[in-house]
Amino acid sequence: xxxxxxxxxxxxxxTTWKAAMAHHKSHEWAQGAIDExxxxxxxxxxxxxxxxxxxxxxxxxxxxxxxxxTKRDKDGWPTSYKARLVARGFTKRPGIDFKxxxxxxxxxxxxxxxxxxxxxxxxxIIQADIDKAYLHxxxxxxxxxxxxxxxxxxxxxxxxxxxxxYGLKQAGRVWNExxxxxxxxxxxxxxxxxxxxxRRTLGKDDYYIAVYVDDLLFVGPDLSEIDRVLDKLDRxxxxxxxxxxxxxxxxxxIRQAGGIALSQRQYLLDVxxxxxxxxxxxxxxxxxxxxxxxxxDTPDPSLQTQYRSAIGSLMYTVVATQPDLAYPVxxxxxxxNKAGSDHSAAVxxxxxxxxxxxxxxxxxxxxxDSLVGYVGYSNSDWGSCINTSRSxxxxxxxxxxxxxSWSSRIQSxxxxxxxxxxxxxxxxxxxxxxxxxxxxxxxxxxxxxxxELKGDKKGVIALTKxxxxxDRTKHLRLTEHFFQERVREGDIxxxxxxxxxxxxxxxxxxPLWPFTQLFHYLxxxxxxxxxxxxxxxxxMVNSEAEFEKLLKIADDTDPGQTNAIDPDISKxxxxxxxxxxxxxxxxxxxxxxxxxxxxxxxAKLGNVDESYCLFAIPGMSHxxxxxxxxxxxxxxxxxxxxxxxxxxxIFTAKDNMILALIxxxxxxxxxxxxxxxxxxxxxxxxxxxxxxxxxxxxxxGYYTNGDPTKASSFACx
Numbered sequence: 001x002x003x004x005x006x007x008x009x010x011x012x013x014x015t016t017w018k019a020a021m022a023h024h025k026s027h028e029w030a031q032g033a034i035d036e037x038x039x040x041x042x043x044x045x046x047x048x049x050x051x052x053x054x055x056x057x058x059x060x061x062x063x064x065x066x067x068x069x070t071k072r073d074k075d076g077w078p079t080s081y082k083a084r085l086v087a088r089g090f091t092k093r094p095g096i097d098f099k100x101x102x103x104x105x106x107x108x109x110x111x112x113x114x115x116x117x118x119x120x121x122x123x124x125i126i127q128a129d130i131d132k133a134y135l136h137x138x139x140x141x142x143x144x145x146x147x148x149x150x151x152x153x154x155x156x157x158x159x160x161x162x163x164x165x166y167g168l169k170q171a172g173r174v175w176n177e178x179x180x181x182x183x184x185x186x187x188x189x190x191x192x193x194x195x196x197x198x199r200r201t202l203g204k205d206d207y208y209i210a211v212y213v214d215d216l217l218f219v220g221p222d223l224s225e226i227d228r229v230l231d232k233l234d235r236x237x238x239x240x241x242x243x244x245x246x247x248x249x250x251x252x253x254i255r256q257a258g259g260i261a262l263s264q265r266q267y268l269l270d271v272x273x274x275x276x277x278x279x280x281x282x283x284x285x286x287x288x289x290x291x292x293x294x295x296x297d298t299p300d301p302s303l304q305t306q307y308r309s310a311i312g313s314l315m316y317t318v319v320a321t322q323p324d325l326a327y328p329v330x331x332x333x334x335x336x337n338k339a340g341s342d343h344s345a346a347v348x349x350x351x352x353x354x355x356x357x358x359x360x361x362x363x364x365x366x367x368x369d370s371l372v373g374y375v376g377y378s379n380s381d382w383g384s385c386i387n388t389s390r391s392x393x394x395x396x397x398x399x400x401x402x403x404x405s406w407s408s409r410i411q412s413x414x415x416x417x418x419x420x421x422x423x424x425x426x427x428x429x430x431x432x433x434x435x436x437x438x439x440x441x442x443x444x445x446x447x448x449x450x451x452e453l454k455g456d457k458k459g460v461i462a463l464t465k466x467x468x469x470x471d472r473t474k475h476l477r478l479t480e481h482f483f484q485e486r487v488r489e490g491d492i493x494x495x496x497x498x499x500x501x502x503x504x505x506x507x508x509x510x511p512l513w514p515f516t517q518l519f520h521y522l523x524x525x526x527x528x529x530x531x532x533x534x535x536x537x538x539x540m541v542n543s544e545a546e547f548e549k550l551l552k553i554a555d556d557t558d559p560g561q562t563n564a565i566d567p568d569i570s571k572x573x574x575x576x577x578x579x580x581x582x583x584x585x586x587x588x589x590x591x592x593x594x595x596x597x598x599x600x601x602x603a604k605l606g607n608v609d610e611s612y613c614l615f616a617i618p619g620m621s622h623x624x625x626x627x628x629x630x631x632x633x634x635x636x637x638x639x640x641x642x643x644x645x646x647x648x649x650i651f652t653a654k655d656n657m658i659l660a661l662i663x664x665x666x667x668x669x670x671x672x673x674x675x676x677x678x679x680x681x682x683x684x685x686x687x688x689x690x691x692x693x694x695x696x697x698x699x700x701g702y703y704t705n706g707d708p709t710k711a712s713s714f715a716c717x
Contacts (some may be wrong), residue, residue, distance in 0.1 A: 005285050014068050017149045025081055032083035033066050035148050040085060040165070044135045048144065055144060061158050063088035064148040064167075073247075076266050086167030087145050104176060106196035106210040106217075108249075108319050109405045112262070112362075113439060114197070114219050114252065116207055116400035119260040119364035125253065126218040126226050127245035130179070132416065133214030137164040137174030173571070179211060182236060185231055193438040200225075206444045207324040217246060251320050254361075259400070263361035264321045268354050271313045275351060280354030283349055287328040289587040296340030307339040310347050317354075321362055323348065323396060323406035330408045331392075364400040374399040374440070376453045377497065378434055381410070381424035382418040391415050393425030397436055404711040406430055419459045420476065426455055426464075427483035430492055450493040461494050567600035574609040577664045579657060579671070580612075581632065581694075583620040591616070598697065614697040615674060629676030629692035632657040672696055675711045 014020040020029040040046040055061070071080045114483040118125050130136075142447050147153045156229045166173040180190065188209055189197035198209040207220035209229070216233075233239045250267040253260060253318055272278045314329045328350055335343050380393040394408040407428070415421035433451050440447060455461060464487040486492045572578065582594035598614045619628025660671040674694045678685035691710035693701040695716035706713035 003100070016163070017066060020066070020068050020083075022059075028081040029083060030150065032068075032081050033085075033148075036066070036083050037148070037151050039132075040135065043413055043431050044132060044163065046135050047161050047166055049153065049157050050144075050160050052156050052158050054143070055158070059144055060147045062143065063510075063559065064145050064159075066148055066150060067166075072266075076706065084166055087143075087161075087165050088167060088641060093155040104195040104501055106212045107194065109436075110439060110626040111210055111212070111217065111249075112196045112402075112404045113399060113436075113443070114210055114217065115260055115262065116364040116402060116404055116443065117208075117443065117596065117639065118219050119366050120368050120400045121221070122366060123219050123221050123613065124223055124226065125245040125260075126223070126230075127248055128216045128230055128233070129219065129240040129242060130216065130233070131239070131240055133179070134164050134166050134168075134171045134175050136237050137171070137178045138162070139164055139168075139170075139174065139514055141170075143168070175213070176211075182233070183209060183211075183229075186232060188229075189440070191442040193435060193442055197439075197443075199443065201444070210251060210442065213596060217248060217593040218622060219421060232628050243650045249320065250316070256365075259364045259366040259402075260363045261363045262321050263359075264317050265358050265361075268317060268358055271317070272351060272355060274313070275310060275348075277348065277351040278350070278353065280352050283352035284356070284588070286325055286350045286353035287331070287346060288349065291331075291346065293332075293335060293342055293346065293385060295335055295338035296343070297338075299340065302345065305338060307344060307347065308336050310351075311336055314347075314350060323403050324357075325353075326408035328409070334387075334410070336423045345375055363403045367400070373492070374404070374436065374447075374451065376429055376431035376451065378422075378426050378453060378455050379497070380415075380418075380421040382415060382421045389414050391421035391424070393421070393428055393490075394475060395425070395429035395432060397432065399440075405436060407432065415638055416475075419457060419463070422455060422457045422460045423463060423476070423483070426453065426460060426494070427481075428478075430483040430486050433492060434486065450490050452495060453492050454497045456497045458496060465495055475532050543563060565597075566605040569601060570605055573605070573608065576611075577661060578612045579615070579661050579664075581615040581617055581620075581657075582619050582697075583622060583626070583630075584616055585620055585626050585628075586622045588622045595697070610670065613670065615694050616697050617694055618700070627678075629678040629680065629690060629694070631677040632674050673701070673716050 014023050014029065018688050020026060020033075023029060033624060045308060052061075064085060066083045067086055069079050069084065071082055073079050094243075097107065115125065117123065139161060145159045145161055145165075147157065161168075164171040176196075183198050184190070188207075191197045191199060196211040198211070202205045205221050207222075208218070209224050210217040210219075210714070218229070220226055230239055230241060234241075236557070244255070247253070247266075250264060251467075252263045252265065254263060269278070272280070275470060309335050311329065315327060315333065315618050318325045318329050328346075332346055332350075374397055375579045376395060376397040378393070378395040382391050383389045384392050388410070390413065391411045392408065395406065395410055396403050397405040402565035404630060409428075411421065411424050415424060430453065433453060437447060437451060464484050483708050531554075569578070580594070583589070584591045594614075595616070598612075601612060604606055615632070617630060617632070620626045620630040657674055660674060663669045664671060673696065676692045676694045678689045680689045691711035693711045693716065695701050699716040701714040702717055704713060704715050
């Protein structure tokens with residue numbers, strides 16, 4: 001097996017004492033270790049030194065080690081070299097050395113919700129860090145630990161632990177219980193929907209605290225209340241005040257006039273460097289549309305470690321700030337134990353996509369009315385997984401005009417129809433919707449009316465209102481009717497997504513479709529980039545209104561160009577005829593966009609059959625190509641020589657799109673069908689491989705009888 005060369009795992013921080021002493025910063029690491037040991041012993045009374053012959057009978061002495069980490073600022077520059085003493089807690093015995101170990105942390109969706117709230121209301125966001133948080137919890141058990149390598153003490157001594165220390169299985173739980181009791185005493189109540197978010201109401205104002213281990217995020221309108229809490233925590237534990245939140249959990253917060261932006265630029269730069277992709281070429285898409293992979297039968301063990309490390313790094317950015325990677329990463333995560341060269345190539349494509357989108361991020365708008373309600377979008381494919389025949393579902397929820405919650409995952413069982421797959425996906429989305437509703441209510445955000453959840457299948461929407469399609473849905477699990485109950489009780493209202501005018505049609509949806517379509521509804525989180533001739537530099541705009549304004553300038557500057565998104569093409573049709581075609585296997589332009597534009601033109605202008613017709617070409621990829629009879633008279637790149645143009649391209653009578661257009665204009669003979677041609681090995685000189693009849697939308701060509709390689713054997717129905 002050959003693995004791609006740049007996929008390596010270099011790291012700048014040593015992992016052992018020996019490596020630290022061989023490092024070019026060995027003096028800093030050694031001094032950091034000494035300072036850590038003395039601080040734990042003298043300042044925090046975490047342990048005392050005792051002789052081993054004083055140990056109780058049967059007592060187990062835990063191992064210990066130093067963990068080395070370079071602290072960096074928001075721009076990635078080193079600020080200090082830290083050594084943290086930890087216990088090797090994996091040797092502890094349940095029920096003897098510890099009882100309970102679970103410790104909650106604030107969910108990213110809750111943190112994003114608080115940031116969206118702060119953006120909409122103009123609240124302060126203050127960040128603080130508890131110094132050595134785990135050391136403030138007192139242990140119930142008697143525990144002993146070896147002296148770590150690098151600390152010079154007699155061989156016959158060990159350390160008796162009095163307080164919790166990093167590495168103990170119960171350390172997180174002990175600290176969580178400690179900070180919880182303190183915040184409650186300070187007047188803050190823990191939310192039931194989120195154990196690590198606290199709220200206090202003073203008059204008409206609300207204050208919030210989010211706890212993520214030792215990182216604290218304060219959100220509120222008045223700094224005096226936040227300072228009061230910080231002063232108390234500083235006296236109890238020692239607090240590092242970081243001021244206005246700028247960089248928390250590897251996420252950068254950027255205050256701007258229109259709201260707050262979230263970015264992981266520095267984290268992603270580190271990921272690219274770690275996997276040797278810092279200078280890689282950029283990719284427009286994170287994944288090849290329609291990509292289907294199978295588990296590798298003979299996986300390379302060394303590759304699996306590298307592959308899992310890459311997937312883990314990407315999963316963190318998906319959870320934190322990048323919903324656009326939710327589907328690609330979740331799909332590739334299915335192969336963490338059986339990855340091959342094709343899987344690693346797909347990971348590298350994601351990294352190249354990241355390289356090209358470092359400047360994009362999530363934006364929450366500074367508008368109070370944007371908190372009145374939130375909206376969700378849900379979509380599912382049907383049976384896209386070639387290994388299990390299961391469907392993939394995804395959803396996105398927005399608040400303050402930015403995404404706060406998203407998910408893409410494979411369904412737990414096989415769906416027997418596209419309606420069933422969509423129904424299961426909406427049920428999953430409705431559970432997240434219920435959680436968000438509970439969270440927002442506890443945060444004091446008033447929700448006006450039912451939550452709007454948008455899907456793309458009329459059958460599912462009808463099923464939520466009435467028990468139709470009983471024969472096809474009677475086997476659904478009881479838990480999958482949670483969504484229907486929420487709709488009937490008025491908590492959720494389901495509407496049809498605007499991108500999808502429903503028609504009966506043959507082409508099936510590609511597996512990547514839910515990702516690409518749902519991502520469209522994350523706007524205006526990424527900035528729009530607009531180019532026009534009046535400006536020497538690209539103009540970056542952050543709203544639909546600014547985009548429309550610049551689009552008008554472009555129209556006024558060059559009126560000879562048709563606005564590609566305007567359905568009013570009456571001026572064009574008054575002077576000629578128009579034939580358009582849509583590539584149903586296009587990997588860059590969603591086919592539904594072209595079909596939707598055609599319907600928008602008809603809705604705007606009425607019956608346009610005498611001037612405008614559309615042909616949908618199954619199997620045709622972007623700008624020609626694919627496995628279909630895609631040669632219709634349009635010029636693909638191989639049809640035009642260097643320096644040539646459309647007029648100089650050679651078309652035969654078989655490739656009749658241009659001839660059909662001429663006949664329509666000159667003889668008023670509208671084309672009902674075209675003949676598509678596929679050449680042997682894509683070369684006209686080798687002759688025709690087969691023909692197909694391409695029909696005017698919404699009809700398709702179906703085989704009747706005769707030679708299947710001839711267009712005459714197909715009819716439009």
